[in-house]
Amino acid sequence: MTTSQLTPGIVPGRLKADDYCTNFADVAPPLDRHEARVAADRCYFCHDAPCVTACPTAIDIPLFIRQIATDTPVAAAKTILAQNILGGMCARVCPTENLCEGSCVRETAEGKPVEIGALQRFATDTLMASGIHPFTRAAATGKSVAVVGAGPSGLACAHRLAMLGHEVKIYDAQPKAGGLNEFGIAAYKAPGDFAAAEVAWLMKIGGISVVTGWRLGRDGSVESLAADHDAVFLGMGLAGVNALGLPGEALAHVTPATDFIHDLRQATDLASLPVGRDVVVIGGGMTAVDAAVQSRLLGAENVTIVYRRSRGEMPASWHEQDHATANGVRIITNAAPVALHGQGALSEVEFAYTQAGAKGLELTEQTFRLKADQCFTAIGQTLSGQPEALKLDGRKIAVTGPGRTSRAGVWAGGDCAAGGDDLTVTAVAEGRDAALDIHASLTGGANG
Amino acid sequence: MADLTTNFIGIKSPNPFWLASAPPTDKEYNVRRAFEAGWGGVVWKTLGSEGPPVVNVNGPRYGAIYGADRRLLGLNNIELITDRPLEVNLREIKSVKRDYKDRALIISLMVPCDEDSWKDILHRIEDTEADGIELNFGCPHGMAERGMGSAVGQVPEYIEMVTRWCKQYSRMPVIVKLTPNITDIRRPAEAAHRGGADAVSLINTINSITSVDLDLFAPEPTIDGKGTHGGYCGPAVKPIALNMVAEIARSPVTRGMPISGIGGVTTWRDAAEFMALGAGNVQVCTAAMTYGFKVVQEMISGLSDYMDRKGFTSTDALVGRAVPNVTDWQYLNLNYVTKAVINQDDCIKCGRCYAACEDTSHQAIAMSEDRIFTVKDEECVACNLCLDVCPVEGCITMRELGKGEVDPRTDRPVGDYANWTTHPNNPSSQAAE
Structure with missing residues (x-):
């Protein structure tokens, strides 16, 4: 008997083969040259443009759009990539509705930003398709830098250091580079193995080597790296996940959403991926949305996101929330999980409605249960093991200025470092800025 | 709905919108479509002498200039006069006129600059029942090198001479079409006046190269690797045309001579502006070539609504109404003081006014940390540039200072009308004292 959306339990192949292609196609198809010219013509070339201020990497947006409008997309891409070497991925995954586009004056004027x-994406895709790598390395400095983590911050840091003439060795725990770009975002945001292609393109700068399957704490330490290199940058992200701390959490089919997304991104055949008929996702961020939507796209019949606060307080943007609901995901807010039920395997998740209380969020007496044969938790990630002797700020590595940690010669950036907002684009900015500070330090600049 | 009927030098048309002599009016098929669409009149594409017709290039004839969103702002052409046999054109003109008696049908003419040639062509068109003729003294390309078109239009004596022949050998009203490729448009207009022309029409196209192919290193439109100058028209030339129309309308010699306004008329508003500056009607080409004949419907409804709003019952009430207000710089009131005002509710905070003023003008706009833009009255010279570059219409306005109000820039109260002719800084005015 073949499986369908209505098959109970966690099974693969709920859809017809073609449906997987359709469902996981590019969520925002690229602009062609004409569309790009039309879109570019809408830019007002603002003075001290609000979009640039809103961009964590401060890309000169009016300039690059003018370069597209004047039919020089490769020049536009250079403008972008000079500030943000992962401009291609950021074009796909940035919550632009909260950043550049959210501050566009045409959003004010017409409710429709440039x-x-x-x-x-049009500019960076054009450049990457041409095979150009527009940056070259400065004369070799003879210095070597260790970068832990081949995600957005590590890659941005490594590329900038390589440009400045340093030798860079990236250490990453995964079998391939890319970090969350490769393992942590929804497949439909970067189809066509874009994350890997972007890493390969970035590496064309030269001077960067990658060691995979290397985990900090297991295969080496901050001190051992510091001994082998002239400087160390930590950008390993947050490998741990927060637990619910609730009865029934150990039941089968209760897993972190990040694991589900990771497996989905690495799957060669989406039809082989099992998914539940009734899926519950706990959390309110982008990871929750990515897991929920992709569960639907794999053929789950009922997918519900449950978030403990209001819609307006969800970390996922309105755009992301709309994307979820447009894909048939139900969003329940102001409810927190209190127990997971089942005999061996999960069958229901129990929630209590919440309300604002004197000491923050309180559970009310009113509860409800959602049928669930699969539950994904997406309630935040944590630093996996404290790198020795580094001071923490809360649960992340404490940094001052451009990513300087409490130990001289060690910098940190991206999700593992305190501050920032856990966005790809922020990680890129932090990696880039740390690289400039490392460079200043290694070449006897004022920050040494 | 206001009555748009016009009587231009005795030629009646249901509205003042005529199609100019150009590619859209080269054939019966096109002209019939134009009349069906509602055009009030047509100036048939220029006829030449009897004999083998001219030939056109077989490569591109047009070059274009674009604004945002590829909106066509200017068009240049290297097309010549009609390349169809004279008899065919004459037969078609007669056929069309027979079916559209209420519409104006003018024949544009261009023949060699000798009396016999003109006498001959005027004789040949006699029985078409066309309403008038327009002398093409404007075409700046191709025909000019053969001693016709703008080669005639640039020599006032020739204009006068040919006009006189036409008045002598034809019973039809004569419109002289002027080229803008001269230094002072009043001279050819005066020549036409002296020759007895019933009207002038202007402007013909402006000599131009629209662009250069940066791979071929050749002007566009490019014919087998070469290009030549062509006639420029479309919205981009409207300001040049308006000025030339106004110069003729207010010149003591030509004042009152009927003018058919041409040059970038694209909307009803453009037409109304030409008419306010003295044009009795307008001729349109590029707008039709860009959007098709249907554009005339917006022109008709727009002009009609405008006239209703103004209480004008006839186009005569509009024609020339702005002419008395066209003056020379020296008579402008130097005691008229305005200041830019930015409406904060309408401002979208693009900062273009700030960039324009700070970089290129008078540093008269302040920008706060949170992007509030305000005018510094003590620096504002009222140049208007901020208003011009603001993408939101009506967001920036110019406030007129009342009489006696102190201008914070000069610390002087606004006084009575006074112009340059009496200004103390004017050496001539001092010499006169």
Whole structure:
């Protein structure tokens, strides 16, 4: 008997083969040259443009859009990549509605911003398709830098250091580079193995080597790296996940959403991926949305996101929330899980409605249960093991200025470092800025 | 709905929108479509002498200039006069006129600059029942090198001479079409006046190269690797045309001579502006070539609504109404003081006014940390540039200072009308004292 959306339990192949292709196609198809020219013509070339201020990497957006409008997309891409070497991925995954596009003056004027993200993608795709790597390395400095983590911050840091003439060795725990770009975002945001292609393109700068399957704490330490290199940058992200701390959490089919997304991104055949008929996702961020939507796209019949606060307080943007609901995901807010039920395997998740209380969020007496044969938790990630002797700020590595940690010669950036907002683009900015500070330090600059 | 009927030098048309002599009016098929769409009149594409017709290039004839969103702002052409046999054109003109008696049908003419040639062509068109003729003294390319078109239009004596022949050998009203490729448009207009022309029409196209192919290193439109100058028209030339129309309308010699306004008329508003500056009607080409004949419907409804709003019952009430207000710089009121005002509710905070003023003008706009833009009255010279570059219409306005109000820039109260002719800084005015 073949499986369908209605098959109970966690099974693969709920859809017809073609449906997987359709469902996981590019969520925001690229602009063609004409569309890009039309979109670019809408830019007002603002003075001290609000979009640039809103961009964590401060890309000169009016300039690159003008370069597209004047039919020089490769020049536009250089403008982008000079500030943000992962401009291609950021064009796909940035919550532009909260950043550049959210601050576009045409959003104020007409409620319809210039399509900055799509234009950025047009420019960077054009450049990457041409095979150009527009940056070259400065004369060799003879210095070597260890970068832990081949995600957005590590890659941005490594590329900038390589440009400045340093030798860089990236250490990453995964079998391949890319970090969350490769393992942690929804497949439909970067189809066509884009994350890997972007890493390969970035590496064309030269001077960067990658050691995979290397985990900090297991295969080496901050001190051993510091001994082998002239400087160390930590950008390993947050490998741990927060637990619910609730009865029934150990039941089968209760797993972190990040694991589900990871497996989905690495799957060669989406039809072989099992998914539940009734899926519950706990959390309110982008990871929750990515897991929920992709569960639907794999053929789950009922998918529900449950978030403990209101819609307006969800970390996922309105755009992401709309994307979820448009894909048939139900969003329940102001409810927190209190127990998971089942005999061996999960069958229900129990929630209590919440309300604002004197000491923050309180559970009310009113509870409800959602049928669930699969539950994904997406309630935040944590630093996996404290790197020795580094001071923490909360649960992340404490940094001052451009990513300087409490130990001289060691910098940190991206999700593992305190501050920032856990966005790809922020990680890129932090990696880049740390690289400039490392460079200043290694070449006897004022920050040494 | 206001009555748009016009009587231009005795030629009646249901509205003042005529199609100019150009590619859209080269054939019966096109002209019939134009009349069906509602055009009030047509100036048939220029006829030449009897004999083998001219030939056109077989490569591109047009070059274009674009604004945002590839909106066509300017068009240049290297097309010549009609390349169809004279008899065919004459037969078609007669056929069309027979079916559209209420519409104006003018024949544009261009023949060699000798009396016999003109006498001959005027004789040949006699029985078409066309309403008038327009002398093409404007075409700046191709025909000019053969001693016709703008080669005639640039020599006032020739204009006068040919006009006189036409008045002598034809019973039809004569419109002289002027080229803008001269230094002072009043001279050819005066020549036409002296020759007895019933009207002038202007402007013909402006000599131009629209662009250069940066791979071929050749002007566009490019014919087998070469290009030549062509006639420029479309919205981009409207300001040049308006000025030339106004110069003729207010010149003591030509004042009152009927003018058919041409040059970038694209909307009803453009037409109304030409008419306010003295044009009795307008001729349109590029707008039709860009959007098709249907555009005339917006022109008709727009002009009609405008006239209703103004209480004008006839186009005569509009024609020339702005002419008395066209003056020379020296008579402008130097005691008229305005200041830019930015409406914060309408401002979208693009900062273009700030960039324009700070970089290129008078540093008269302040920008706060949170992007509030305000005018510094003590620096504002009222140049208007901020208003011009603001993408939101009506967001920036110019406030007129009342009489006696102190201008914070000069610390002087606004006084009575006074112009340069009496200004103390004017050496001539001092010499006169």
